[in-house]
Amino acid sequence: MSTIAPPRKPQIKTELPGPIGRKIVEEDAQWVNPSYPRPSFKLVAERGEGVWVTDVDGNVFLDCNAGVAVCSTGHCHPEVVKAIQDQAARLIHMCGTDFYYRHMPQLAQKLDEIVPVESPTRTHFANSGTEAVETALKLAMHATGREKFIAFFNSFHGRTLGSLSLTSSKIAQRTGFKRQVLDVVHVPYPNVFRHPFTGEQSDAATVSRACLDWIENRLFKTTTPPEEVAGIVVECVQGEGGYVPAPREFLQGLRRICDEHGILLIVDEVQSGMGRTGKMFASEHYDLKPDIITIAKGIGSGLPIGVTVARADLMDWKPGAHASTFGGNPVAIAAALKTIELLERELVANSAEVGAYLQEGLKKLLGKHDCIGDVRGLGMMIGVEFVTDKASMKADADLRDRVETACFERGLILLGCGFNTIRWSPPLILKREHVDVALEIFDDAITASCS
Numbered sequence: 001m002s003t004i005a006p007p008r009k010p011q012i013k014t015e016l017p018g019p020i021g022r023k024i025v026e027e028d029a030q031w032v033n034p035s036y037p038r039p040s041f042k043l044v045a046e047r048g049e050g051v052w053v054t055d056v057d058g059n060v061f062l063d064c065n066a067g068v069a070v071c072s073t074g075h076c077h078p079e080v081v082k083a084i085q086d087q088a089a090r091l092i093h094m095c096g097t098d099f100y101y102r103h104m105p106q107l108a109q110k111l112d113e114i115v116p117v118e119s120p121t122r123t124h125f126a127n128s129g130t131e132a133v134e135t136a137l138k139l140a141m142h143a144t145g146r147e148k149f150i151a152f153f154n155s156f157h158g159r160t161l162g163s164l165s166l167t168s169s170k171i172a173q174r175t176g177f178k179r180q181v182l183d184v185v186h187v188p189y190p191n192v193f194r195h196p197f198t199g200e201q202s203d204a205a206t207v208s209r210a211c212l213d214w215i216e217n218r219l220f221k222t223t224t225p226p227e228e229v230a231g232i233v234v235e236c237v238q239g240e241g242g243y244v245p246a247p248r249e250f251l252q253g254l255r256r257i258c259d260e261h262g263i264l265l266i267v268d269e270v271q272s273g274m275g276r277t278g279k280m281f282a283s284e285h286y287d288l289k290p291d292i293i294t295i296a297k298g299i300g301s302g303l304p305i306g307v308t309v310a311r312a313d314l315m316d317w318k319p320g321a322h323a324s325t326f327g328g329n330p331v332a333i334a335a336a337l338k339t340i341e342l343l344e345r346e347l348v349a350n351s352a353e354v355g356a357y358l359q360e361g362l363k364k365l366l367g368k369h370d371c372i373g374d375v376r377g378l379g380m381m382i383g384v385e386f387v388t389d390k391a392s393m394k395a396d397a398d399l400r401d402r403v404e405t406a407c408f409e410r411g412l413i414l415l416g417c418g419f420n421t422i423r424w425s426p427p428l429i430l431k432r433e434h435v436d437v438a439l440e441i442f443d444d445a446i447t448a449s450c451s
């Protein structure tokens, strides 16, 4: 007789959204900013516990998105909740821009220990990913006295005006905003599955060489003198652009280019950081040492915190040059410190182990379904790309959307990214038994959506 308890399954009892959910969606449509890029399905969340989310009508979903890669420790991890509650009862805010409290140096010291940036480092505290990126941009301009940046097509770095100058994953992000505030030139990203110049499948060495060559032999010799470039901003695994990991030789090549020309390498780990890829930072998969790293999303288990960690010699600007009222809020830092403790204790290892199990299962589905073109990723950051058929490998965005909705109707929360990819970014507490349930639903949703 098996001693393993049967896995819990999602429970869908009403149409989606149910009557209470529908009312909230209607109110939202009347009162809330309509520019949020919400998918066609509508989840109206009420409670979260671990990998499970219950909506306002009592439907229970298995969450393999984690609030867009944020709830790294799962929903309402009891130790994180306690850390937040204890801190909220002692000191909620004091303003680290003008006063001192122990939390800021405590987290900064911990980050110095774990980030791939060469120690000693210094940390700036903000409240979101885009602010962490803004800080990196300002710092790079300040430290180098230069003002040009290089970023990659299909990258996402945020929507405030500085980081929007870098962002290029969807045209809707740029439409209506006319001239960008920063001098950024975009270059091709080394997507092995779709070579940026040919659209064909390629290999790591070929795409890496082509993309590095574009920077060194085209850009630097025509429009962009390297001595005017402050920083190259890159995601080791493109997130919103389609969960595309860069090849090792490409990232090592960027490091070399930066070293040769005094350019700062800014690695945006807002989505790929904090254990998501099976190591604390994606940079570690590549032995990459950024000069500046940006972190947000998973660091606070859902509380708003974004940090920019830089080589200490770079962060030597004067008081007043950069600061934020709420940045480094003690409650958010308490959540971050507890999150890091849990990640180091077991969740980074779990992300690697269960992430590999998930990827193995998804690769079996790649073999089974003609409409899956590619499965790729690291740890619990996995992309599944949908195509019309394997013979043509033509990207199929409509099918991706249908699969996403079919998963939701069956109680599995997944979100798209890129043009035709579904991203798997579950809470890092996901277990094998959850993976089995999720894969069964995914398989069924694909079968239903393809026919």
Ligand SMILES: Cc1ncc(COP(=O)(O)O)c(C=O)c1O
Residues within 6 Å of the ligand: 128, 129, 130, 131, 133, 156, 157, 158, 159, 235, 239, 240, 268, 269, 270, 271, 272, 296, 297
């Ligand atoms: C790599 C990356 N950088 C920056 C951001 C912006 O973060 P936020 O939405 O917290 O401003 C995101 C958000 O998805 C991201 O994935």
